[in-house]
Amino acid sequence: MLEVRELEVAYGPIRAVRGLGFAVPPGQVVALIGANGAGKSSTVRAIAGLLPRRGSLRFEGKPLPAAPEAVLRAGIALVPEGRGILQRLTVEENLLLGAATRRDRARIGAEIAAQYERFPILGLRRHGLAGLLSGGEQQMLAIARALLARPRLLILDEPSIGLAPKLVEQVFRLVEELRATGLAILLVEQKARQTLRIADHAVLLETGRLRAAGPPAALTADGLLAKAFLGEGGAAG
Numbered sequence: 001m002l003e004v005r006e007l008e009v010a011y012g013p014i015r016a017v018r019g020l021g022f023a024v025p026p027g028q029v030v031a032l033i034g035a036n037g038a039g040k041s042s043t044v045r046a047i048a049g050l051l052p053r054r055g056s057l058r059f060e061g062k063p064l065p066a067a068p069e070a071v072l073r074a075g076i077a078l079v080p081e082g083r084g085i086l087q088r089l090t091v092e093e094n095l096l097l098g099a100a101t102r103r104d105r106a107r108i109g110a111e112i113a114a115q116y117e118r119f120p121i122l123g124l125r126r127h128g129l130a131g132l133l134s135g136g137e138q139q140m141l142a143i144a145r146a147l148l149a150r151p152r153l154l155i156l157d158e159p160s161i162g163l164a165p166k167l168v169e170q171v172f173r174l175v176e177e178l179r180a181t182g183l184a185i186l187l188v189e190q191k192a193r194q195t196l197r198i199a200d201h202a203v204l205l206e207t208g209r210l211r212a213a214g215p216p217a218a219l220t221a222d223g224l225l226a227k228a229f230l231g232e233g234g235a236a237g
């Protein structure tokens, strides 16, 4: 569905991603894991059109456009690291922004209502400022907003960051629920072991390069994770 080949992302002289290749098949959860600074966010920001990149990106058999709006229209939505919620807008205004690139305006009301059913707390707070939501609620809002673009591939960049363990569990359960609806998900995480438990396929990044890829079981073996996360103080847990 998404095919990444020879991806290169650089910030001036800093080469953050080098020769990276991987694929996301339809309906699957692919985990993109690696220590802090490995190049995970650079990878997904480049896919989403938020950073210049080199290499070949194909989505559903066609070259992926470079501009962020065009990527969104092509069917890929990114929930960025840090969530990107507009704190001074209401919950509903944030959701409406998620649908901004759509041409089928008539259905948006019903889909916002459907998101309120999925996330009742967002419905209760719909006219409240998004900035007043808890961290977990803001993560739900960020995901609901991305879903309003009707993506076929959802990219989540460290959705569990800063959340209490119970909420982390909830985020992982939500990922499984969304996969069950047929959505493909590229899940960026530092919580490697938890992520590998739900992923269909995993890609391990180390200093901008592919370190390993395969079924989750292959990555949990061999002490690969321990090495990749060395010095991360147990972030691989």
Ligand SMILES: Nc1ncnc2c1ncn2[C@@H]1O[C@H](COP(=O)(O)OP(=O)(O)O)[C@@H](O)[C@H]1O
Pocket: 011, 014, 015, 016, 034, 035, 036, 037, 038, 039, 040, 041, 042, 043
């Ligand atoms: N805006 C930036 N300017 C310069 N270097 C950056 C910038 N953002 C990230 N980097 C560097 O690129 C590398 C990869 O970062 P990033 O993609 O954010 O990693 P991850 O998401 O895996 O933690 C790091 O060495 C980081 O310091």
Ligand SMILES: [Mg+2]
Pocket: 040, 041, 042, 081, 158
């Ligand atoms: Mg990151």
